[in-house]
Amino acid sequence: MSPVLVTRREGAVLVLSNNNVAARNALSLAFYAAVTDALRDAACDASVGAIVLTGEGGHFCSGGDLRQLAKRRDLSVQERRVRLEGLHDLIRAVRDCPKPVIAAVEGAAAGAGLSLAMACDMLVAAKDAKFTVAYVKVGLTPDGGATAFLAEFVSRQVLTELCLTGAALSGERMHALGAVNRLVESGHALSTAIELAAEISTGPQHAMSRIKTLCHQAMRNSLGDQLELEAQFMVEAMGTDESKEGIEAFLSKRSPNYTQLRQASE
Amino acid sequence: MSPVLVTRREGAVLVLSNNNVAARNALSLAFYAAVTDALRDAACDASVGAIVLTGEGGHFCSGGDLRQLAKRRDLSVQERRVRLEGLHDLIRAVRDCPKPVIAAVEGAAAGAGLSLAMACDMLVAAKDAKFTVAYVKVGLTPDGGATAFLAEFVSRQVLTELCLTGAALSGERMHALGAVNRLVESGHALSTAIELAAEISTGPQHAMSRIKTLCHQAMRNSLGDQLELEAQFMVEAMGTDESKEGIEAFLSKRSPNYTQLRQASE
Amino acid sequence: MSPVLVTRREGAVLVLSNNNVAARNALSLAFYAAVTDALRDAACDASVGAIVLTGEGGHFCSGGDLRQLAKRRDLSVQERRVRLEGLHDLIRAVRDCPKPVIAAVEGAAAGAGLSLAMACDMLVAAKDAKFTVAYVKVGLTPDGGATAFLAEFVSRQVLTELCLTGAALSGERMHALGAVNRLVESGHALSTAIELAAEISTGPQHAMSRIKTLCHQAMRNSLGDQLELEAQFMVEAMGTDESKEGIEAFLSKRSPNYTQLRQASE
Numbered sequence: 001m002s003p004v005l006v007t008r009r010e011g012a013v014l015v016l017s018n019n020n021v022a023a024r025n026a027l028s029l030a031f032y033a034a035v036t037d038a039l040r041d042a043a044c045d046a047s048v049g050a051i052v053l054t055g056e057g058g059h060f061c062s063g064g065d066l067r068q069l070a071k072r073r074d075l076s077v078q079e080r081r082v083r084l085e086g087l088h089d090l091i092r093a094v095r096d097c098p099k100p101v102i103a104a105v106e107g108a109a110a111g112a113g114l115s116l117a118m119a120c121d122m123l124v125a126a127k128d129a130k131f132t133v134a135y136v137k138v139g140l141t142p143d144g145g146a147t148a149f150l151a152e153f154v155s156r157q158v159l160t161e162l163c164l165t166g167a168a169l170s171g172e173r174m175h176a177l178g179a180v181n182r183l184v185e186s187g188h189a190l191s192t193a194i195e196l197a198a199e200i201s202t203g204p205q206h207a208m209s210r211i212k213t214l215c216h217q218a219m220r221n222s223l224g225d226q227l228e229l230e231a232q233f234m235v236e237a238m239g240t241d242e243s244k245e246g247i248e249a250f251l252s253k254r255s256p257n258y259t260q261l262r263q264a265s266e
Numbered sequence: 267m268s269p270v271l272v273t274r275r276e277g278a279v280l281v282l283s284n285n286n287v288a289a290r291n292a293l294s295l296a297f298y299a300a301v302t303d304a305l306r307d308a309a310c311d312a313s314v315g316a317i318v319l320t321g322e323g324g325h326f327c328s329g330g331d332l333r334q335l336a337k338r339r340d341l342s343v344q345e346r347r348v349r350l351e352g353l354h355d356l357i358r359a360v361r362d363c364p365k366p367v368i369a370a371v372e373g374a375a376a377g378a379g380l381s382l383a384m385a386c387d388m389l390v391a392a393k394d395a396k397f398t399v400a401y402v403k404v405g406l407t408p409d410g411g412a413t414a415f416l417a418e419f420v421s422r423q424v425l426t427e428l429c430l431t432g433a434a435l436s437g438e439r440m441h442a443l444g445a446v447n448r449l450v451e452s453g454h455a456l457s458t459a460i461e462l463a464a465e466i467s468t469g470p471q472h473a474m475s476r477i478k479t480l481c482h483q484a485m486r487n488s489l490g491d492q493l494e495l496e497a498q499f500m501v502e503a504m505g506t507d508e509s510k511e512g513i514e515a516f517l518s519k520r521s522p523n524y525t526q527l528r529q530a531s532e
Numbered sequence: 533m534s535p536v537l538v539t540r541r542e543g544a545v546l547v548l549s550n551n552n553v554a555a556r557n558a559l560s561l562a563f564y565a566a567v568t569d570a571l572r573d574a575a576c577d578a579s580v581g582a583i584v585l586t587g588e589g590g591h592f593c594s595g596g597d598l599r600q601l602a603k604r605r606d607l608s609v610q611e612r613r614v615r616l617e618g619l620h621d622l623i624r625a626v627r628d629c630p631k632p633v634i635a636a637v638e639g640a641a642a643g644a645g646l647s648l649a650m651a652c653d654m655l656v657a658a659k660d661a662k663f664t665v666a667y668v669k670v671g672l673t674p675d676g677g678a679t680a681f682l683a684e685f686v687s688r689q690v691l692t693e694l695c696l697t698g699a700a701l702s703g704e705r706m707h708a709l710g711a712v713n714r715l716v717e718s719g720h721a722l723s724t725a726i727e728l729a730a731e732i733s734t735g736p737q738h739a740m741s742r743i744k745t746l747c748h749q750a751m752r753n754s755l756g757d758q759l760e761l762e763a764q765f766m767v768e769a770m771g772t773d774e775s776k777e778g779i780e781a782f783l784s785k786r787s788p789n790y791t792q793l794r795q796a797s798e
Contacts, residue, residue, distance in 0.1 A: 405778030
């Protein structure tokens with residue numbers, strides 16, 4: 001039996017790919033656990049510089065499996081919650097992973113599949129990818145952070161329309177709305193995401209993990225709280241080997257080599 | 267004497283229309299109370315699926331009545347506050363109404379008229395509609411949530427300019443900024459808003475009221491708080507008649523019929 | 533020795549200009565203190581209506597001085613923090629200044645220079661100005677509110693890319709993203725900023741200081757908190773000489789004269 005998650009390495013880039021092709025990469029408890037575990041392992045592996053999350057067979061993820069969801073009505077609210085927390089643990093694992101996670105989206109990113117794509121730090125999408133807050137169509141409400149992540153870049157009026165109608169947004173439209181870092185022709189999302197990840201993977205790993213935290217907190221923190229967080233991280237950064245290398249390289253007009261520091265600390 | 271508010275029904279859509287035509291639909295305590303009451307009644311009326319808020323005679327609302335406002339300087343701060351809370355109660359009633367409220371804007375939406383239009387869940391505007399944070403021009407400061415609602419989709423730099431200069435924005439510019447769901451030719455805002463409302467009114471009413479809450483909270487909640495709210499609503503939704511109907515319809519490749527559930531629960 | 537800060541008056545507009553031309557206006561503790569003091573003086577000077585912050589010699593500000601920053605690794609964390617608070621005190625002084633502060637940006641706005649430009653209430657930029665979250669390139673993390681201010685108008689995906697790659701944004705791109713109030717040809721940022729400042733400086737000074745506070749709070753306050761703040765300011769504004777003049781002028785179809793009130797209160 002093929003695994004729910006295919007993993008491979010491209011240099012310093014770890015690629016995690018949903019492998020439930022027959023169901024357009026619909027989600028399962030096994031998938032949540034596999035990605036969450038893979039992200040935790042990657043956090044401790046100094047050879048991993050960045051992570052790409054994608055799907056096999058032309059679709060990112062069609063969301064929850066409706067046949068499974070239909071059975072949840074027979075469970076208690078507590079039992080339903082345990083299963084839902086599998087998804088929410090994954091969303092938190094993407095956010096808490098110290099390495100940048102880039103979503104590469106072709107085809108459908110629907111329901112919790114949209115949530116998962118939007119939870120990532122950056123987004124590469126094919127022009128004809130199809131993002132849908134599908135829940136309302138089957139009488140459900142969004143989960144996986146869909147409403148939180150969309151609210152970071154669309155107006156409340158547009159957010160409400162997307163969630164009340166389940167209307168699809170193309171990759172092109174998502175790019176116009178500001179959430180797509182690289183918009184590509186159909187079939188090129190994964191290769192472009194790997195390129196972007198490879199470029200980023202040469203950066204200062206410790207500083208980048210702090211930057212990821214700052215970017216997540218910045219969307220909702222008060223200015224006072226964000227200034228405090230920036231100050232704490234900056235006074236720390238002033239003493240790291242990374243800033244020593246970065247500033248020395250800049251003043252000597254050479255390229256910094258952060259990768260050596262990573263290997264040295266292993 | 268004609269009423270301050272004209273109400274009519276278009277199928278499942280309730281239309282509420284400001285009827286102070288002689289004063290370009292300037293606001294009054296009587297208008298605040300009439301709309302607030304109408305929204306509370308609509309909340310309990312299962313035959314109402316969605317609400318459209320508009321103005322008679324070609325203008326949405328020109329804001330506060332300056333002749334009335336001028337007299338408020340003779341009142342105590344407490345008495346002024348009581349009157350202002352009439353407006354803020356209305357804003358809260360729009361937000362708390364479990365049914366979607368769509369603003370249909372032609373002509374002026376100025377001062378608290380802009381606030382009221384932006385408080386709605388969705389916005390249909392004529393290209394030449396005119397949105398103005400007018401307060402500064404007469405030495406006043408914004409109310410009715412104007413600054414809160416504009417901050418949901420413009421930069422602080424643009425928000426500050428709009429509020430410090432009172433510069434007008436066309437419907438076309440508001441659309442480019444991302445706050446208008448349907449941009450229409452002059453004279454077509456109401457009919458388009460009713461179409462959009464009618465489309466939405468066939469959806470799952472309970473799920474849609476939860477979605478409206480999620481969309482409001484999403485703009486400011488922390489990710490952790492929003493994931494918690496999404497989780498609570500989703501585990502509930504998994505047990506509703508709406509999701510039973512929705513999922514069954516999807517799996518049998520037929521259209522869901524949520525309207526029957528609404529009538530059954532009356 | 534030339535001062536770190538050049539100040540001059542253009543009518544009611546105070547112009548503050550970074551004068552470290554040899555180092556592309558790199559920052560220093562002396563500069564932080566000089567601007568913070570100038571803003572505090574301007575707050576008490578009724579003849580100042582608005583402030584423009586800019587840089588001499590074609591660059592807004594290239595950020596921290598790397599030769600100075602390199603030495604901070606030899607300081608304790610506490611000593612580093614004291615120096616960093618010089619910058620953060622300046623950022624807070626820009627925000628807390630009751631007069632509008634407009635940034636006029638030509639050339640580089642890099643690192644803490646970008647933070648300082650974005651902290652201002654409005655932004656005038658040359659098309660070819662160059663905004664960069666430069667920190668990551670030398671192994672550091674952003675400070676001065678860079679992440680807070682960018683998060684007010686870009687998606688988290690774009691914020692993350694800017695902070696992880698240090699990629700430059702042109703003035704033109706910043707305008708498309710929504711953060712630039714006036715986009716001008718190279719060499720015209722200062723004159724345009726002074727024009728905008730002069731226009732604003734004729735407004736109602738007390739109401740404008742309240743509006744500035746509302747605009748800052750609006751980006752993160754809950755709707756409830758923002759309605760409360762708007763209500764408090766509005767009931768106060770209804771009793772001011774400014775609203776008396778503004779409403780009387782409007783009803784008599786003449787232009788309001790707020791400047792006389794300012795002089796009277798001196």
